[in-house]
Amino acid sequence: MILIGIFVYGFIGETIWTSMTDWGGTGALALEPQKNFVGLENYVELFTGFLGGNFRQDLVNAVYYSVMLLVGAIGLGMFIAILLDQKPKGEDVFRTIFLYPMSLSFIVTGTIWRWLLAPQGGVNVLPTYLGMKPLTFEWLSSQSAILVFNWQDILRIMVYIASFVLIMVGVFVLRKDVNRAMKRWLVPGIVLGVAVWLFGDVLPDALFMEEDHGFNMATLGIIMATVWQYAGYTMALYLAGFNGISQDLRDAAMLDGASQVGYYRFVAIPMLKPITISAVIILSHISLKMFDLVFAMTGPDNAETGHPALNMYLTTFRGNEFSKGAAIAIVLFLIAAMFIVPYLIGQYRQRGRR
Amino acid sequence: MKMSFAKILVVLVAALVLAAPQSVQAADLKGDLEIFSWWAGDEGPALAALVEIYKKQNPGVNVINATVTGGSGVNAKAVLKTRMLGGEPPDSFQVHAGQELIGTWVKSDRMEDLTPLFKEMGWMEVFPEGLIKLIGTDKGIWSVPVNIHRSNVMWYVPANLQKWGVNVPQNWDEFFVAADKLKAEGVVPLALAQNWTANHLWESVALASMGGDKWDALWSGKLAFDSPEVVKAWELFGKVLSYTNTDASSLSWQQATDMVINGKAAFNIMGDWAAGYMTVTKKLVPGEGYGWAASPGTAGQFMFLADSFCLPKGVKHRDNAIAWLKVLGSKEGSDTFNPIKGSISARIDSDLSKYNAYLQSAASDFGKDHVVGSLAHGVAANETFMGGFASVMEMFLKSKNPTAAAKACAQLAKKAGI
Numbered sequence: 102m103i104l105i106g107i108f109v110y111g112f113i114g115e116t117i118w119t120s121m122t123d124w125g126g127t128g129a130l131a132l133e134p135q136k137n138f139v140g141l142e143n144y145v146e147l148f149t150g151f152l153g154g155n156f157r158q159d160l161v162n163a164v165y166y167s168v169m170l171l172v173g174a175i176g177l178g179m180f181i182a183i184l185l186d187q188k189p190k191g192e193d194v195f196r197t198i199f200l201y202p203m204s205l206s207f208i209v210t211g212t213i214w215r216w217l218l219a220p221q222g223g224v225n226v227l228p229t230y231l232g233m234k235p236l237t238f239e240w241l242s243s244q245s246a247i248l249v250f251n252w253q254d255i256l257r258i259m260v261y262i263a264s265f266v267l268i269m270v271g272v273f274v275l276r277k278d279v280n281r282a283m284k285r286w287l288v289p290g291i292v293l294g295v296a297v298w299l300f301g302d303v304l305p306d307a308l309f310m311e312e313d314h315g316f317n318m319a320t321l322g323i324i325m326a327t328v329w330q331y332a333g334y335t336m337a338l339y340l341a342g343f344n345g346i347s348q349d350l351r352d353a354a355m356l357d358g359a360s361q362v363g364y365y366r367f368v369a370i371p372m373l374k375p376i377t378i379s380a381v382i383i384l385s386h387i388s389l390k391m392f393d394l395v396f397a398m399t400g401p402d403n404a405e406t407g408h409p410a411l412n413m414y415l416t417t418f419r420g421n422e423f424s425k426g427a428a429i430a431i432v433l434f435l436i437a438a439m440f441i442v443p444y445l446i447g448q449y450r451q452r453g454r455r
Numbered sequence: 456m457k458m459s460f461a462k463i464l465v466v467l468v469a470a471l472v473l474a475a476p477q478s479v480q481a482a483d484l485k486g487d488l489e490i491f492s493w494w495a496g497d498e499g500p501a502l503a504a505l506v507e508i509y510k511k512q513n514p515g516v517n518v519i520n521a522t523v524t525g526g527s528g529v530n531a532k533a534v535l536k537t538r539m540l541g542g543e544p545p546d547s548f549q550v551h552a553g554q555e556l557i558g559t560w561v562k563s564d565r566m567e568d569l570t571p572l573f574k575e576m577g578w579m580e581v582f583p584e585g586l587i588k589l590i591g592t593d594k595g596i597w598s599v600p601v602n603i604h605r606s607n608v609m610w611y612v613p614a615n616l617q618k619w620g621v622n623v624p625q626n627w628d629e630f631f632v633a634a635d636k637l638k639a640e641g642v643v644p645l646a647l648a649q650n651w652t653a654n655h656l657w658e659s660v661a662l663a664s665m666g667g668d669k670w671d672a673l674w675s676g677k678l679a680f681d682s683p684e685v686v687k688a689w690e691l692f693g694k695v696l697s698y699t700n701t702d703a704s705s706l707s708w709q710q711a712t713d714m715v716i717n718g719k720a721a722f723n724i725m726g727d728w729a730a731g732y733m734t735v736t737k738k739l740v741p742g743e744g745y746g747w748a749a750s751p752g753t754a755g756q757f758m759f760l761a762d763s764f765c766l767p768k769g770v771k772h773r774d775n776a777i778a779w780l781k782v783l784g785s786k787e788g789s790d791t792f793n794p795i796k797g798s799i800s801a802r803i804d805s806d807l808s809k810y811n812a813y814l815q816s817a818a819s820d821f822g823k824d825h826v827v828g829s830l831a832h833g834v835a836a837n838e839t840f841m842g843g844f845a846s847v848m849e850m851f852l853k854s855k856n857p858t859a860a861a862k863a864c865a866q867l868a869k870k871a872g873i
Contacts, residue, residue, distance in 0.1 A: 125839065126839050126870065126871065126872065127558055127559070127562045127563075127837055127839065127871075127872060128562045128563050128564075129563065129839075130536065130539060130540065130559060130560065130563040130565060131562075131563035131564055131565070132563075132564070132565075134563075151862065151863055151866050152843060152846065152847075152863055152866055152867060152870075154846070154850045154863070155846040155849045155850050158849075158850070158853070215705070218705075219705060220701075220702035220705060221702070239701060239702055239705075241704070241705045242701065242702045242703065242704040242705045244701070244852075244853065310859065312854075313854070319704075399704060399705065400649050400650070400704070401529055401650070401845075402649075402650035402651065402845045402846070402848065402849050403649070403650060403704050403849065404849040404850055404852060404853040405704065405853065407849065414533065415533075415842065415845070416842065418532070418533035418536045418537065419529070419532060419533055419838065419841075419842045419845070420838060420839055420841070420842020420843055420845075421536070421559065421838050421839055421842065422839065422842065
């Protein structure tokens, strides 16, 4: 307990402290570097400062990347698990094949996929074996982006998202308790949304100039590699879950006239909600920490595929901006906490109810 | 007859006496020597040749080659910092001469003063004065330079240019004319690789756009980074970028050079380690297999960088490290290392007959050109600026906004104390 206290929470505290100092610049590497307390200046700089542009891009990349990875890995993993749950011939062999990528380190995965997705090789030359023209899609070096938004509007966008979440929760609660849903969620949500829509101009711009960020097509290659690596893992999770559902239940569902699709849709997958939640948590924090794969596939200083963890490393150890690097680390830590803390609270509540 | 015989004897004895302490001293050295660098792959053999000389002189020392790969030392520098902060310095590490050494390590008071060594070995006379200024401050001299590289060189294959009917452009306007012609033929006019090579290209373009005096003024803080001259340099750079390959970010510099060799691209701007790569690895004859020129608009300017090795404070095998530095600074070491590495010697008395045609021409240019420091390779600015500049470049490659880039650089310069 004491060790955890020092080596986990102590160091988190130390990093928070460092992120509020001005440790950096010349002389940063001295045996006794000068550190002065500057409060939240580093954070303000990261989110609204002129030089934080690539951090913001990396953050946007990370968000898109996490969402795509979750959808991809869980969707594909579940799909394979359902196929294998049908007990096809050679199930063991397939299971091994699909789980195998898990055993590789990211740096190996990254190197393999870097070759596969090289502009003039790998996947792109496949059609030539059939006598067709090679593909020209630039998996890792494309510079086009979709779903672009302007960082100036970030406050407005945040409020819109908040109002959207409130309304969604409201709709969800509506079935159980109409009164509470209206009072607590729906009305505030709608009011918030309308208010921003009408008076959004009052909110200050985050930056003094336009700065566009979006989902870069070049991250597709990285997402593919990660999905490849983790689909097998979620498959294993789901397969274990499916096997845990008793045969009686399945027979009962079939007897009641459920089709195969119906069985999974209404019986099996809802029963595996805890597995889905843990998969989401594990994958989301992996995607936030992603470093080696991006480094191996597209290298440092690549705005199209940049990632906050990589940015932190470069800021800290190349630019000697230790305090700024610490601030990036804390931002990542807080985002990861956003995923994990609700889960932990949910777990404790369940245990309390029992 | 007798007299002369006696004289010869005296000379022989004197020579023996002089040689003896050195060999005794050399044989005394034991233990390890850890050399930290980013020279691997194509640059590895040059380092190996140096280590071989060292081993011959000091057979008792076990040399540990702690190489961390990555172009321009991107990865190595990060590993090095972790080790230095952790109080575990390598016995000697590679560092670019200039602000990377002074602004980072000397300012932090982590280096040992090598002035006594320079005096003992007589190096004050054999290294050019300008270079000693770059590796020294008023408090001492901080590293031993092993080579001089030129950064503003444009490479091409003469036979290919003839085939496409293109001349070597003297300035960027001529380049754009040639480039349109090349594009029409389906050839990439200028091969580019991952992002640090964009920094590399930027400094050549900016030098051409501003001229050597303004370049110097920029780094001494006399010319603002958001002044019209610099914005113009960014604009030109943006235009040059539009003639490069779109898959740049996924290539290494060697792959970009390969594009020129195998005729996919016409030109490539890279430091003269590319000459080493093409001569040693690709077995091309300089002047026939590949040709070179100063990058457009920079004739008469020699943008240089120098690799050097230093002695951190508190190393475990200090004597072994000093013996290593002695090898590096010696004429034998320098003239063994540089022809393989593809660079010229930092010493003014080097034996030019050992160098190939390209290096001889570089050495003669170094003697007469206006010498300016490279940004991408740590001479012009300290690491705070360089680290930030990489991010600015990252955003520029994406947004192509010259004004924003210039303004960001101005903020960065303020922070880095330029």
